[in-house]
Amino acid sequence: MRVAQLAGEADFAGWREQARLLAGQGVPAAEVVWQVGGQAADLFAEAPASNGAVETRALRVPAAFPALAEQVICHSDPQRFSLLYRLLLRLQDEPQLLKVATDPDVHRADAMARSVRRDMHKMTAFVRFREVTDEDGGEAFIAWFEPEHFIVERVASFFVKRFAAMRWSILTPHRSLHWDGAQLHVLPGASQAQAPTEDAMEAYWRTYYANIFNPARLKVKAMKAEMPVKYWRNLPEASLIAPLIAGASRRAQEMVMTAPTHPPERHLRQAARSDTGQDEAREAQQRGEAPVASWAEAAAAARICTRCDLYCHATQTVFGEGPLSAPVMFVGEQPGDQEDLAGKPFVGPAGQLFDRAMAQAGLDRSRAYVTNAVKHFKFQLRGKRRIHQKPNAGEVKACRFWLGLERDFVKPQLVVALGATALHALTGHSGSLMSMRDRDLSLDDGTRLLATVHPSYLLRLPDPEAKQREMARFIADLDRVGEVVPALRLAA
Numbered sequence: 001m002r003v004a005q006l007a008g009e010a011d012f013a014g015w016r017e018q019a020r021l022l023a024g025q026g027v028p029a030a031e032v033v034w035q036v037g038g039q040a041a042d043l044f045a046e047a048p049a050s051n052g053a054v055e056t057r058a059l060r061v062p063a064a065f066p067a068l069a070e071q072v073i074c075h076s077d078p079q080r081f082s083l084l085y086r087l088l089l090r091l092q093d094e095p096q097l098l099k100v101a102t103d104p105d106v107h108r109a110d111a112m113a114r115s116v117r118r119d120m121h122k123m124t125a126f127v128r129f130r131e132v133t134d135e136d137g138g139e140a141f142i143a144w145f146e147p148e149h150f151i152v153e154r155v156a157s158f159f160v161k162r163f164a165a166m167r168w169s170i171l172t173p174h175r176s177l178h179w180d181g182a183q184l185h186v187l188p189g190a191s192q193a194q195a196p197t198e199d200a201m202e203a204y205w206r207t208y209y210a211n212i213f214n215p216a217r218l219k220v221k222a223m224k225a226e227m228p229v230k231y232w233r234n235l236p237e238a239s240l241i242a243p244l245i246a247g248a249s250r251r252a253q254e255m256v257m258t259a260p261t262h263p264p265e266r267h268l269r270q271a272a273r274s275d276t277g278q279d280e281a282r283e284a285q286q287r288g289e290a291p292v293a294s295w296a297e298a299a300a301a302a303r304i305c306t307r308c309d310l311y312c313h314a315t316q317t318v319f320g321e322g323p324l325s326a327p328v329m330f331v332g333e334q335p336g337d338q339e340d341l342a343g344k345p346f347v348g349p350a351g352q353l354f355d356r357a358m359a360q361a362g363l364d365r366s367r368a369y370v371t372n373a374v375k376h377f378k379f380q381l382r383g384k385r386r387i388h389q390k391p392n393a394g395e396v397k398a399c400r401f402w403l404g405l406e407r408d409f410v411k412p413q414l415v416v417a418l419g420a421t422a423l424h425a426l427t428g429h430s431g432s433l434m435s436m437r438d439r440d441l442s443l444d445d446g447t448r449l450l451a452t453v454h455p456s457y458l459l460r461l462p463d464p465e466a467k468q469r470e471m472a473r474f475i476a477d478l479d480r481v482g483e484v485v486p487a488l489r490l491a492a
């Protein structure tokens, strides 16, 4: 009997090295005992010989096998190591084996890989962080999760990418992940008692869930398949599920019985014009999909938005910022690299130039609301650098929903579109920005609109003279903002 010792439950590199050695020596699967970490070794067993004195044969596997094995190794079934080793041996004589889905070994490995993938997906969907204060008084987040399989290290990169700007820990019984804002540490497992149970974010989660719950579309079976009951105990919104299901049929009846209301004449006229964020927000609210009641609820809900793919690669949602009583709303294109990391709009180089121009125009930025047409950073990786990419029309359209809600909650007297993307998001205008720049415009609800360039345009101008000229023109545009809304002027 031969003993193959592995460093951990999902030690793929260790398994591959030992399996190569054993299979190269032609050791049959029935003669190998796979052991993990500190498990007691069989006194009569030998470790695989790794010195060059033993003759080994070359091994060949199809390209699909390593990917399959990497997933299967994460399964909680203790037989997974020997199953994979058996497959490795059989592939030497049956190179097409993985295509035989009815083969019992292949069938079992495929089912295990599926189960692991599903568990990984569930972890990315159902981890809920709770806010804590660390020993230095700083903000940190801790989540407790119980995966079915040994997947924690495999999903770590998802959380690092998604929550790079936060300091967080994910505790699980087998392994824990700790991200300090710069480096990921994989630590031993923990107990649920080490994780906090309640924080202010839970109220947002519950409000959000209650708002998106549509009683007319309730399918309990499908809901339990997507959100299995075993995860409910760690989900803040789970406490709402039973009462919402219980009241669903009554609420659906009420929705049916509610007489349709006729939109005001003004809205009918608007419907004939281009689609705008406010229309979309209202429509979604009317569909019962996002009846958010306040700016804070909208900001919390946008943090988990998946309406387009941009959330997959950006660090976080960058929602608008400023007083909700602001008389002026500035709308840019999208967060840049620094905004993405900070979670705040207009803090990067273009934002700093905007601040200088506002000051030179005598305007008080702290009294304005600043936001972007698109709330996630779109970029292309070039080496380690993240290069800005313009959002496409579909992404702008998807994100109008949030811009519409911001307009609804802030209700500014004047909106200023900074650049063509913002103008397109606000009005649907996809022609030249310059043709709209010096005009008095208005939005669908009558709010005044001015259009000017985005500050990043000024940063990109290579010619210093042109830069100076365009900066002066930008300041003149901002001065006009002060003429339209004198309340934005700095106190003399």
Ligand code: SF4
Binding pocket: 302, 305, 306, 307, 308, 309, 310, 311, 317, 374, 375, 376, 395, 398, 399, 402
């Ligand atoms: S860019 Fe906007 S619509 Fe797309 S995921 Fe982000 S918040 Fe949602």
